Amino acid sequence: MLMKKETPWCEKYRPKNFQDIKGQEEAITKTKQFLGNFYLSKLTKTRKKALILHGPPGTGKTTLAHVAALETNSEIFELNASDLRNKSKLQEILKPAIEQQSLTKKRKIILVDEVDGISAVDRGGLTELLFLIELTSYPVIITANDIWNRKLNPLRKKTDMIQLKEINYKTIKDVLINILKKENKFIENESLTKISLKSKGDIRAAINDLQTISKIQNYSSIEIDERNKETDIFKALRLIFKGKTSDEIIRIFDSVSMPLDEIILWIEENIPSEYSGKELAKAYDTLSKADIFKGRIYKQQYWRFLVYENFLLSYGISAAKKEIKTGFTSYKKPSRILKIWLYNQKTIKMKSICQKYAKYVHINQKRARNEFPIIKNILKNNKSIQKELKLNDEEVDYLENKLN
Ligand SMILES: Nc1ncnc2c1ncn2[C@@H]1O[C@H](COP(=O)(O)OP(=O)(O)OP(=O)(O)O)[C@@H](O)[C@H]1O
Numbered sequence: 001m002l003m004k005k006e007t008p009w010c011e012k013y014r015p016k017n018f019q020d021i022k023g024q025e026e027a028i029t030k031t032k033q034f035l036g037n038f039y040l041s042k043l044t045k046t047r048k049k050a051l052i053l054h055g056p057p058g059t060g061k062t063t064l065a066h067v068a069a070l071e072t073n074s075e076i077f078e079l080n081a082s083d084l085r086n087k088s089k090l091q092e093i094l095k096p097a098i099e100q101q102s103l104t105k106k107r108k109i110i111l112v113d114e115v116d117g118i119s120a121v122d123r124g125g126l127t128e129l130l131f132l133i134e135l136t137s138y139p140v141i142i143t144a145n146d147i148w149n150r151k152l153n154p155l156r157k158k159t160d161m162i163q164l165k166e167i168n169y170k171t172i173k174d175v176l177i178n179i180l181k182k183e184n185k186f187i188e189n190e191s192l193t194k195i196s197l198k199s200k201g202d203i204r205a206a207i208n209d210l211q212t213i214s215k216i217q218n219y220s221s222i223e224i225d226e227r228n229k230e231t232d233i234f235k236a237l238r239l240i241f242k243g244k245t246s247d248e249i250i251r252i253f254d255s256v257s258m259p260l261d262e263i264i265l266w267i268e269e270n271i272p273s274e275y276s277g278k279e280l281a282k283a284y285d286t287l288s289k290a291d292i293f294k295g296r297i298y299k300q301q302y303w304r305f306l307v308y309e310n311f312l313l314s315y316g317i318s319a320a321k322k323e324i325k326t327g328f329t330s331y332k333k334p335s336r337i338l339k340i341w342l343y344n345q346k347t348i349k350m351k352s353i354c355q356k357y358a359k360y361v362h363i364n365q366k367r368a369r370n371e372f373p374i375i376k377n378i379l380k381n382n383k384s385i386q387k388e389l390k391l392n393d394e395e396v397d398y399l400e401n402k403l404n
């Protein structure tokens, strides 16, 4: 099978000009001012030679630096912590900067991305960075999440600082809608609002979520599979809510091809259409106990609690009623929560895979998540790497599954 390499949407739709950077108008203006000032007041000593763009993840810091270069027709020179400690590399950058400035037409911007990383390590390149700022004849743009670390005091004195704010959820939603239009995909409004709110101002996170969810919903065979599952769950619900509470009811879910986590959603959704008054209160109480076990199962990996969860959901919910019931009830599908649940299930695995991968190749998890579509293709069908990373069966399933 041909492997289709897919670009992460957050890379594909990384803004290429100032206009496409949303919700950061003030930061854009200030960045332009910094650059303007840098070139205009070359001869004065008052100008700052470096600019720190700081703020929470996924708000456009790295993007703004690159766009500033594009828009001023400058080349970008990116330096990381180890480059800064590398004397000859530094010389190499500074030398042409001093000597050939008038010969090379093209402007340059030096980018030191994620300076937090540099300051975190004691023998990091902070001194070298200050040295670079002192000598450079190119503007330096530095990005950071948190600049209030004491170690950065000397740096703060030498730089202009611009804070990038968390992006308002409505702005994020607009960005998402724009991407969907370009991708020719549709996702219902409600989900878009949810993704935007959940991202808490982090556009990258929102775009990644959008890409994941767009795949789940576009896959039509999910629907077919769902319908089979529904007949089973409807039968089970009927027996639990209406039938006699017997020992057999404990095994009711064995014939339902659905994980217990999903069954819990169906029960929750339909309790109020069968029970009322005291029955209702008792059923909800039982449900919340089941939910507590579910939490322990995940948090502490106490898989033996599954038995209790199962017992509460079958026998427990059944026993909440005073007597058996007759008549027909049309049960509802917990569609909205179900979609979120399905989606969360997927991201949980995606995140745990990224965690393992990031640790293994020594990159940060954020980056791994950003590049997940690529990482997934690397890990997919490669048993030896999967083993090396100690991926569990579920994580491997997740990788091999075409639904993702
Ligand atoms: N203000 C914005 N407008 C439009 N898209 C944005 C914006 N901010 C971030 N994005 C999207 O998120 C992606 C990541 O943004 P970027 O790399 O600039 O974040 P960052 O602020 O540098 O985050 P970090 O602190 O994690 O390095 C971009 O490629 C782009 O797709």
Ligand SMILES: [Mg+2]
Pocket (backbone or CB within 6 Å): 061, 062, 063, 113, 114, 143
């Ligand atoms: Mg960045």
